[in-house]
Amino acid sequence: MKIHLATDHAGLDLKNIIKVYLTEKGHDVTDHGAYEYDSTDDYPDFIIPCAKAVSKDVYSKGIILGGSGQGEAMAANRIKGVRAAVFYDGPEDIIKLSRHHNNANILSLGARFLTKQKMFEVIVIWLSESFEGGRHQRRIDKLDIKS
Secondary structure (H helix, E strand, O other): OEEEEEEOHHHHHHHHHHHHHHHHOOOEEEEOOOOOOOOOOOOHHHHHHHHHHHHOOOOOEEEEEEOOOHHHHHHHOOOOOOOEEEEOOOOOHHHHHHHHOOOOOEEEEEHHHOOHHHHHHHHHHHHHOOOOOOHHHHHHHOOOOOO
């Protein structure tokens, strides 16, 4: 699967670990940065190119990271066709439902709230779940209507 990654300084170390992990699992990974630690960098500079890449390829997915993952998801969700779900710990059903009901194509992780082990578990779950379609597709179709 084609997977796009992006983060700011808060998730840099975990993004690099995820990149190695996904590559070893046979995924085609594109890294949109950050590439080096800079405490003054701005997450939109990395997240928006990642989200644009995901929006152009319906078969790809994205994984983005930030301190909480909230701002990163907000930035990604401004791109038409992107449905970013936030996870920073909690019930794994949240991850499953983000795929089943929302067809989330980007997973936004809160790097300051997840262990490496939990992060890997969540990624495996999220990548393995599928969209249920049906009534949920009707709702998704309404997300990209121009005002």
